[in-house]
Amino acid sequence: MRDARLLVRALRDPDGLGLLSAGDWSALVAAARAEQLIGSLAFRLEGRPLPGRVEAILAGARHDAAQARTQALWEAEMARRALAPLDLPVILLKGTAFHAADLQASEGRSVGDLDILLPRERLEAAEEGLVAAGWERLKPADGYDDLYYRRWMHELPPLIHRTRDRMIDVHHTILPPTARPTPDAAALIEASVALPNGLRMLSPADMIVHAAAHLFADGDLAGGLRNLWDIDRLLREFAAGSADFWPMLAQRAERHQLGKAVALALRLARRLYATPVDAGLAGRDRPTDRLFEARLLARNGWGQEKSKLLRFAFYVRGHWLRMPPLMLARHLWVKARG
Amino acid sequence: MKHRLSLQIGPVSFRIGSAWAEPLDALARLYAGYSEPEDGIADFTVRLEPEQIWRRWIRPSVAIRGDYILPDALPLALAHGLLAAEMGMNLQMALGQKRFLLLHAASAEKDGRALIMTGESGAGKSTLAALLGERGWRLMGDEFALLDLDEGRLHPFPRAVSLKNKAIAVMEQEVPGDRFGPRLEDTPKGTIRHLRPNQEALGRMGESARPALILFPRFGAAEAIRGVGQAEIFMRLTQASTNYVTLGAAGFDALAKLVGACPAAAIDYPDTGTAIGLVEELWREAA
Numbered sequence: 257m258r259d260a261r262l263l264v265r266a267l268r269d270p271d272g273l274g275l276l277s278a279g280d281w282s283a284l285v286a287a288a289r290a291e292q293l294i295g296s297l298a299f300r301l302e303g304r305p306l307p308g309r310v311e312a313i314l315a316g317a318r319h320d321a322a323q324a325r326t327q328a329l330w331e332a333e334m335a336r337r338a339l340a341p342l343d344l345p346v347i348l349l350k351g352t353a354f355h356a357a358d359l360q361a362s363e364g365r366s367v368g369d370l371d372i373l374l375p376r377e378r379l380e381a382a383e384e385g386l387v388a389a390g391w392e393r394l395k396p397a398d399g400y401d402d403l404y405y406r407r408w409m410h411e412l413p414p415l416i417h418r419t420r421d422r423m424i425d426v427h428h429t430i431l432p433p434t435a436r437p438t439p440d441a442a443a444l445i446e447a448s449v450a451l452p453n454g455l456r457m458l459s460p461a462d463m464i465v466h467a468a469a470h471l472f473a474d475g476d477l478a479g480g481l482r483n484l485w486d487i488d489r490l491l492r493e494f495a496a497g498s499a500d501f502w503p504m505l506a507q508r509a510e511r512h513q514l515g516k517a518v519a520l521a522l523r524l525a526r527r528l529y530a531t532p533v534d535a536g537l538a539g540r541d542r543p544t545d546r547l548f549e550a551r552l553l554a555r556n557g558w559g560q561e562k563s564k565l566l567r568f569a570f571y572v573r574g575h576w577l578r579m580p581p582l583m584l585a586r587h588l589w590v591k592a593r594g
Numbered sequence: 595m596k597h598r599l600s601l602q603i604g605p606v607s608f609r610i611g612s613a614w615a616e617p618l619d620a621l622a623r624l625y626a627g628y629s630e631p632e633d634g635i636a637d638f639t640v641r642l643e644p645e646q647i648w649r650r651w652i653r654p655s656v657a658i659r660g661d662y663i664l665p666d667a668l669p670l671a672l673a674h675g676l677l678a679a680e681m682g683m684n685l686q687m688a689l690g691q692k693r694f695l696l697l698h699a700a701s702a703e704k705d706g707r708a709l710i711m712t713g714e715s716g717a718g719k720s721t722l723a724a725l726l727g728e729r730g731w732r733l734m735g736d737e738f739a740l741l742d743l744d745e746g747r748l749h750p751f752p753r754a755v756s757l758k759n760k761a762i763a764v765m766e767q768e769v770p771g772d773r774f775g776p777r778l779e780d781t782p783k784g785t786i787r788h789l790r791p792n793q794e795a796l797g798r799m800g801e802s803a804r805p806a807l808i809l810f811p812r813f814g815a816a817e818a819i820r821g822v823g824q825a826e827i828f829m830r831l832t833q834a835s836t837n838y839v840t841l842g843a844a845g846f847d848a849l850a851k852l853v854g855a856c857p858a859a860a861i862d863y864p865d866t867g868t869a870i871g872l873v874e875e876l877w878r879e880a881a
Contacts, residue, residue, distance in 0.1 A: 278633060282636040285635075286609075289690075308633070320692060
């Protein structure tokens, strides 16, 4: 079992890992690095008797995670300062939100870009504010990509900071407007929760809805094991923290037209990470769940992608979900000629 | 992967997988005498694989991948597969090494004390270290020097020395032919030939040393020794480190300790004979 399955098992049940061979350890480390889960693994295995070299690798990963946290929170603070004069709610999304709220999902969690959500009608002002504070446009203005983002995406074209070299994605909702479900962006902002640092995050239920939408209603499941691990950590913490979490999740999933994606997220989290979930909300297992599982596990012990055909099928599915057929055809045509 | 090789270099272990036999055959010949990691576990995984599936057979080109990758790294020709393996290992070190402060520097040891030489590409540090390694010093490494974060000791990383262009002939006069890898022409860095360090360097690759002198050599100018202030030494070493920033406070502390404890100088030299003389002179003064 020297593949992503070993990684999933180690995360799910670190005590039941048993005795691993040297080859297993090498495979586990390589798969965890490839799936951006080495930091999470390092926290899960902390304090257990490990081979010296593995302990040193994981100690390095924990150090990296601490550094990533500091950096992510600093980026959030920089954005807060840049946007403060506009007096608008700035909602942190994904990894940065986990760290800012000190959720269990933040343990060892790496953070790439800073993702924030703002009211759509303030987007232009926010972009100006960020540009004035040193962020720059990555895509050439008025090029195909730039226009595509502005017309069809749920976020601005990515901005990168001139000196800190870090990206910010400014969202106005959690799915592209071209996708079939239409989440209620105003409701996301309305229900958002204040953080100690002056910024905000989504409500717990909306956070799950967003994670599920990101994983299953958009994109090709790249990095899916990490995103599903986020969902596992979040569900465990939220369900333990509030008795009415599950009914609230059901209600919010419905409201954002993402009931299917949330149910699928629950079933796969249960399947892979043994997450305790509300059985009614998760629904019955479907035959296609196995395909999703296989796609999430399509990584071998050398860190290589495997199951190329399945990966390609999910790549096509990602685009299919994201835009209507004619638009997809035009998009692929432009991209192929480019 | 189909073909695989494990190597222990100093305190670091690598697992290298390849879609083709040739790069690993060449690597195994070059690294004859190195051991496999004792615990069998790899710090880093390197993969040499086709960019696209069909590139395994048609105009084979070797993409350098592994735990850490540079997304825009260009693939190499299969004939340069050995270089790809070397670059793959270096890349893992540069991007993934967290246990040591990594200095892009050559190092050599004498009497338990270490000399660190760093400079821009072409400054001649590889050649100087390789020469010292044949003239009474123990070569610790030509590319990376590993500074311990707690105790401030320098750990060896004696991978094969990468000799470029004119340096190849210098070392061919010094060392028997069986320690050289194949001559690789027309690589992105010109002509390259790898040199296996001698038995002394391999046998003692587990022994660290206390840093005692830092030199900034520069090839091509008239003979000169110049003092360098501590602030400048510090800044130059941060630039020579690939992981100074990611290590945060631990990196700062380790580097500050090193700079505080070691004398340093910049040396200019017109030829390697002069350089060796300058190194020995400064080493005696530092003792």
